[in-house]
Amino acid sequence: xxxxxxxxxxxxxxxxxxxxxxxxxxxxxxxxxxxxxxxxxxxxxxxxxxxxxxxxxxxxxxxxxxxxxxxxxxxxxxxxxxxxxxxxxxxxxxxxxxxxxxxxxxxxxxxxxxxxxxxxxxxxxxxxxxxxxxxxxxxxxxxxxxxxxxxxxxxxxxxxxxxxxxxxxxxxxxxxxxxxxxxxxxxxxxxxxxxxxxxxxxxxxxxxxxxxxxxxxxxxxxxxxxxxxxxxxxxxxxxxxxxxxxxxxxxxxxxxxxxxxxxxxxxxxxxxxxxxxxxxxxxxxxxxxxxxxxxxxxxxxxxxxxxxxxxxxxxxxxxxxxxxxxxxxxxxxxxxxxxxxxxxxxxxxxxxxxxxxxxxxxxxx
Amino acid sequence: xxxxxxxxxxxxxxxxxxxxxxxxxxxxxxxxxxxxxxxxxxxxxxxxxxxxxxxxxxxxxxxxxxxxxxxxxxxxxxxxxxxxxxxxxxxxxxxxxxxxxxxxxxxxxxxxxxxxxxxxxxxxxxxxxxxxxxxxxxxxxxxxxxxxxxxxxxxxxxxxxxxxxxxxxxxxxxxxxxxxxxxxxxxxxxxxxxxxxxxxxxxxxxxxxxxxxxxxxxxxxxxxxxxxxxxxxxxxxxxxxxxxxxxxxxxxxxxxxxxxxxxxxxxxxxxxxxxxxxxxxxxxxxxxxxxxxxxxxxxxxxxxxxxxxxxxxxxxxxxxxxxxxxxxxxxxxxxxxxxxxxxxxxxxxxxxxxxxxxxxxxxxxxxxxxxxxxxxxxxxxxxxxxxxxxxxxxxxxxxxxxxxxxxxxxxxxxxxxxxxxxxxxxxxxxxxxxxxxxxxxxxxxxxxxxxxxxxxxxxxxxxxxxxxxxxxxxxxxxxxxxxxxxxxxxxxxxxxxxxxxxxxxxxxxxxxxxxxxxxxxxxxxxxxxxxxxxxxxxxxxxxxxxxxxxxxxxxxxxxxxxxxxxxxx
Ligand SMILES: Nc1ncnc2c1ncn2[C@@H]1O[C@H](COP(=O)(O)OP(=O)(O)O)[C@@H](O)[C@H]1O
Ligand SMILES: [Mg+2]
Numbered sequence: 001x002x003x004x005x006x007x008x009x010x011x012x013x014x015x016x017x018x019x020x021x022x023x024x025x026x027x028x029x030x031x032x033x034x035x036x037x038x039x040x041x042x043x044x045x046x047x048x049x050x051x052x053x054x055x056x057x058x059x060x061x062x063x064x065x066x067x068x069x070x071x072x073x074x075x076x077x078x079x080x081x082x083x084x085x086x087x088x089x090x091x092x093x094x095x096x097x098x099x100x101x102x103x104x105x106x107x108x109x110x111x112x113x114x115x116x117x118x119x120x121x122x123x124x125x126x127x128x129x130x131x132x133x134x135x136x137x138x139x140x141x142x143x144x145x146x147x148x149x150x151x152x153x154x155x156x157x158x159x160x161x162x163x164x165x166x167x168x169x170x171x172x173x174x175x176x177x178x179x180x181x182x183x184x185x186x187x188x189x190x191x192x193x194x195x196x197x198x199x200x201x202x203x204x205x206x207x208x209x210x211x212x213x214x215x216x217x218x219x220x221x222x223x224x225x226x227x228x229x230x231x232x233x234x235x236x237x238x239x240x241x242x243x244x245x246x247x248x249x250x251x252x253x254x255x256x257x258x259x260x261x262x263x264x265x266x267x268x269x270x271x272x273x274x275x276x277x278x279x280x281x282x283x284x285x286x287x288x289x290x291x292x293x294x295x296x297x298x299x300x301x302x303x304x305x306x307x308x309x310x311x312x313x314x315x316x317x318x319x320x321x322x323x324x325x326x327x328x329x330x331x332x333x334x335x336x337x338x339x340x341x342x343x344x345x346x347x348x349x350x351x352x353x354x355x356x357x358x359x360x361x362x363x364x365x
Numbered sequence: 366x367x368x369x370x371x372x373x374x375x376x377x378x379x380x381x382x383x384x385x386x387x388x389x390x391x392x393x394x395x396x397x398x399x400x401x402x403x404x405x406x407x408x409x410x411x412x413x414x415x416x417x418x419x420x421x422x423x424x425x426x427x428x429x430x431x432x433x434x435x436x437x438x439x440x441x442x443x444x445x446x447x448x449x450x451x452x453x454x455x456x457x458x459x460x461x462x463x464x465x466x467x468x469x470x471x472x473x474x475x476x477x478x479x480x481x482x483x484x485x486x487x488x489x490x491x492x493x494x495x496x497x498x499x500x501x502x503x504x505x506x507x508x509x510x511x512x513x514x515x516x517x518x519x520x521x522x523x524x525x526x527x528x529x530x531x532x533x534x535x536x537x538x539x540x541x542x543x544x545x546x547x548x549x550x551x552x553x554x555x556x557x558x559x560x561x562x563x564x565x566x567x568x569x570x571x572x573x574x575x576x577x578x579x580x581x582x583x584x585x586x587x588x589x590x591x592x593x594x595x596x597x598x599x600x601x602x603x604x605x606x607x608x609x610x611x612x613x614x615x616x617x618x619x620x621x622x623x624x625x626x627x628x629x630x631x632x633x634x635x636x637x638x639x640x641x642x643x644x645x646x647x648x649x650x651x652x653x654x655x656x657x658x659x660x661x662x663x664x665x666x667x668x669x670x671x672x673x674x675x676x677x678x679x680x681x682x683x684x685x686x687x688x689x690x691x692x693x694x695x696x697x698x699x700x701x702x703x704x705x706x707x708x709x710x711x712x713x714x715x716x717x718x719x720x721x722x723x724x725x726x727x728x729x730x731x732x733x734x735x736x737x738x739x740x741x742x743x744x745x746x747x748x749x750x751x752x753x754x755x756x757x758x759x760x761x762x763x764x765x766x767x768x769x770x771x772x773x774x775x776x777x778x779x780x781x782x783x784x785x786x787x788x789x790x791x792x793x794x795x796x797x798x799x800x801x802x803x804x805x806x807x808x809x810x811x812x813x814x815x816x817x818x819x820x821x822x823x824x825x826x827x828x829x830x831x832x833x834x835x836x837x838x839x840x841x842x843x844x845x846x847x848x849x850x851x852x853x854x855x856x857x858x859x860x861x862x863x864x865x866x867x868x869x870x871x872x873x874x875x876x877x878x879x880x881x882x883x884x885x886x887x888x889x890x891x892x893x894x895x896x897x898x899x900x901x902x903x904x905x906x907x908x909x910x911x912x913x914x915x916x917x918x919x920x921x922x923x924x925x926x927x928x929x930x931x932x933x934x
Contacts, residue, residue: 058828060378062371077385079831091825095847105833
């Protein structure tokens with residue numbers, strides 16, 4: 001299995017000129033293993049689509065290189081690249097039937113009619129479109145259109161399959177079931193895939209690895225667990241899941257992996273899981289809302305006041321006012337816990353292993 | 366520095382991409398060659414000719430513009446005519462558009478058809494009819510004489526009447542599109558906030574349609590300036606540029622003076638065209654979506670309905686009167702003298718004008734598909750492809766839309782009566798010069814409808830085809846063309862109509878061997894054989910209507926498979 005089946009090297013894309021210059025993609029480096037599904041995840045406008053379109057050849061990089069299976073394809077026209085794309089709006093040919101849509105690529109490549117027939121039938125069975133051969137795209141549901149689009153790309157047996165928010169036009173329920181199907185299919189065929197989405201849940205459930213992007217730059221690459229548990233910076237921690245950030249200062253280095261931290265006059269001992277910090281450095285302390293416990297005991301030092309209670313059905317969310325910050329706390333299984341009332345004083349406690357240090361940065365907005 | 370390098374890289378990158386698609390590269394180069402040879406070069410030749418006096422380069426023609434009556438008089442006359450026609454045409458067009466989009470006018474389809482009919486008829490039919498009605502032997506002449514005394518239809522007044530009828534439909538189409546695109550809920554909101562009908566009109570409807578009104582005015586102005594057929598028939602002693610340029614060249618063989626008149630015609634037309642394209646259309650608030658908004662018409666007050674409806678009725682009656690007169694006139698033995706009905710003009714027409722009819726049909730049938738395919742292919746390149754010179758390609762191909770026919774015609778005789786580097790053989794006198802002229806005169810119609818259609822189709826559909834391995838030409842043939850087929854065929858229809866009714870440019874390049882039906886009609890009029898002219902006009906109108914009907918049938922058939930475009934985007 002090749003480690004760098006798809007390789008992006010210092011990829012940059014700048015649109016426009018003069019004052020309206022947009023750096024859509026900024027020095028992106030990425031290695032994708034053969035058979036891996038990697039998701040590009042980030043807010044709208046962060047350069048995901050542009051990256052995908054450079055891989056497929058519809059945009060030329062301003063600088064940088066793209067290799068697929070060891071071959072430099074940076075300047076190869078899109079019709080000669082070993083990639084196929086599933087478009088966000090499916091882009092089905094409206095004047096062709098489902099069958100003709102799926103067979104189109106093979107026909108273009110001059111495959112034999114008999115060959116086309118067997119392969120088209122096979123792929124239609126695989127994605128569950130049997131019996132819809134002679135329908136026109138307009139006569140299909142959204143989910144079916146999506147499958148046609150997927151089948152049309154898969155039949156070409158591309159080296160890399162590209163998917164640009166393929167589920168965004170489906171309703172919420174269809175999205176959930178279809179993403180599981182896509183994942184199963186992808187693993188069964190073992191096809192290397194780049195999947196673009198802005199939906200973190202989708203990325204979490206689908207991916208071997210996730211690439212978090214912001215403003216054209218890669219923020220972090222990792223497995224879903226790594227990204228959630230060990231975010232590298234404020235943006236990733238804030239973008240994935242919910243998070244509380246407390247500003248602290250490192251007062252003492254206890255060892256290579258342990259230090260002492262001061263927050264609002266309280267001192268904490270903490271082990272470092274990632275990165276390195278200096279004495280006297282300002283830091284963010286990240287606590288996920290579900291790792292916080294609330295008690296009415298007055299023993300601990302972190303004391304706050306309940307400001308707001310929100311019922312989320314299966315969970316209960318508190319906003320806790322403390323010194324100069326507001327903590328979000330989530331309690332699973334609310335029936336099994338004591339419910340506090342607004343205005344009540346509570347003690348906040350958490351396990352040391354659930355605390356995570358991040359480099360401090362000025363947050364605008 | 367950084368930016369410059371990047372631009373350069375991008376250009377080189379795009380070049381490399383095109384280099385890898387030799388067929389696309391060849392197509393682009395070929396189209397540039399065609400545009401250069403058949404659009405730019407002829408216009409350049411006109412400029413050149415206007416600068417040459419007695420075989421020497423000389424500015425004397427231009428220096429004489431303000432001093433010589435034969436230059437400034439036709440110029441002023443054309444401008445005056447243009448201003449009157451544009452103003453009246455726009456007013457009528459607006460009233461019609463308002464009636465059709467903002468009032469519960471009954472029989473809307475009927476009114477719309479009548480209002481657009483003059484567009485598909487040959488340009489000088491209205492003038493011919495005016496002579497039959499108001500000329501020396503005109504049907505209505507005695508009655509009018511009783512009211513206003515002696516008058517003549519030949520001259521400025523007749524021209525204004527005739528051109529207003531002929532070109533108000535252009536204004537109507539523009540304004541209809543604009544008014545339809547203005548969301549009626551804006552007007553309802555104003556009314557909701559307490560504005561009266563009049564206030565709604567003056568504070569909402571009118572300001573929102575101002576760019577459209579300016580657009581319509583400029584387009585009618587351009588058409589009036591370029592009009593050749595009507596002034597040829599009815600101008601009398603009122604000299605306008607297009608006719609004077611023709612007479613100088615075809616009658617006096619004074620190329621230099623004719624070319625200068627053509628340039629005098631070219632310049633204001635270009636100014637109006639650029640105002641329309643780059644200034645007015647940019648100020649437009651309305652994005653024309655092509656989707657008619659569901660307009661809710663509440664009970665309008667009678668004092669709005671009455672004048673609007675009356676105007677519509679009067680204009681419609683005039684259109685009927687004028688075209689009815691042509692039909693009526695074609696069956697009369699001798700107009701104004703012997704009203705006995707006869708078919709002899711039709712019989713004679715097939716004897717005298719047979720060759721003209723066959724030539725017109727043949728040449729138009731050859732030119733139409735070429736113009737259509739070329740037009741749609743250029744719109745594909747311009748909208749969907751990146752290459753150096755894309756902007757220039759769009760600009761040149763739209764240029765032919767605005768250049769007056771007279772200028773083009775003079776350009777063609779000057780450019781192609783000799784061998785040049787661009788074209789190593791002589792075209793003058795052949796059928797090809799007519800076909801090529803028709804192709805490049807009418808191509809912008811195809812480009813426009815192509816651009817409009819392509820802008821409605823999500824580009825990712827074509828990208829999907831490329832992504833699956835098709836090159837640009839295959840994608841165009843298998844994906845783009847089928848999807849824009851309805852636009853393509855409507856473009857074809859309009860192309861054919863324009864080819865069959867063309868006169869201002871082709872009159873310069875017809876020859877004894879190859880001639881056209883429109884030229885024949887003009888000849889009949891010149892010899893005062895009005896009934897013959899009317900009969901031939903009718904035949905022409907019938908041919909055009911049949912062609913339009915046929916193409917509509919095709920569009921309806923293929924249209925079924927393509928409506929699915931709606932599902933995307
Ligand atoms: N063709 C283009 N011309 C100019 N700017 C563009 C173009 N395509 C994308 N951009 C800009 O590049 C940035 C990234 O866009 P995109 O890759 O589409 O983001 P995403 O897919 O992550 O939402 C955006 O700021 C967008 O406005
Ligand atoms: Mg996107």
